[in-house]
Amino acid sequence: MIGCIADDYTGGTDVAAALRRAGLRTTLLFGIPRPDLRLPADSEAVVVALKTRTVPAADAVEQSLRVHGWLRRHGAGQIYFKYCSTFDSTDAGNIGPVTDALLDATGSPMTLICPASPGHGRTVYQGHLFVGGTLLSESPMRHHPLTPMTDPSLVRVLSRQTSRPVGLLPLPVVRAGREAVAAHLERLREGGIRHVVVDATQDGDLQTVAAAAEDFAVLTGGAGLAGARGDLLAGIRAPATRHDPITGPGIVLAGSCSAATLGQVDRARAEFPSYRLDPAATPDPEALLDKADAWLRATYDGTPVLIYSSATAEQRVAGIAAMGEKTADILERALGALARTAVELGARRIVVAGGETSGAVVAALGVDAVVVGDEADPGVPWCATTGTPPLRLLLKSGNFGSPDLLVRAMKETP
Structure with missing residues (x-):
């Protein structure tokens, strides 16, 4: 069994989708698993999604090590640490500190650093990360409110997060094949290199490295390398099993401020009744939630609605000026509370845009495990809860999905 630790909830759904697509029977858990939690006996991959991307590094390390121990006790032979394909982090971490801790826990001398996910347009060349052909530092990620990525060199970024040596596996070596890669990695290991940034621009590169x-x-790494490992573990790409659809009313809750989500929200606003959580207009947190809850109760009749806090850079600045530095946390908690109201009113299909928002919604609904189903878009699977009432969740990373994803998710039967 392969065990994955994801640093946010949508990252968890992304890597779970990649492993399921490879043909592995995949279970996705949210938060540190309960000691008494029993896995399905036929699980071949288990993904534990945490909310550690932006917490203090010491907290991220502590939670990740607890999950590592749980996965090992439940039969995981290999541990995969999943972070965003845009390497979302700050100079303090948390990718470097968590990776170092996992290496120390396993006594391993070396690991790969491989965020490349060509299917999502994330590629690495000469150690530099590209997003859709644009350097990371020139992409919209440079304006991310929590983890602005202004340096495209993964070697430099990671070297600021760890005291351990960082090296590179260059593309010509990858293209030379498996034996050349293995020989290069052995030379780096002998030279004391601990972390190896991987060049990869095609899915075939990931297969070679895996x-x-x-x-x-x-x-x-990202979901790309995990999917390549899944292909090797599965032997062949097995056909995905379709799950019985959960039909019924739906709601979209959007908190991401990425360019992709802002465009998707604009599409959804043109189709569905919508309400924006605006901290600049209503800076009192209790009043902000009360007004949105009243709107939802008055508006929701079983047809799709959209509630969003997604905002442009100017709107975010105005909101923080009015509500303070805790604005993002307040908005996430409000969206989680509104998810509970929506389920109370009969919603059974819940689409969430944004990693932090997804974490808040899943926590508010008390969901700790789901069955991974079919993908609405690459890396964005529908997930079925196992509790009562049965729900279908679509947890979307901010940068993922086609422009009409939110609309399709409400109009199509998953």
């Missing part, structure tokens, strides 16, 4: 690193106790 094969060369099959014996690594710890791997790290």
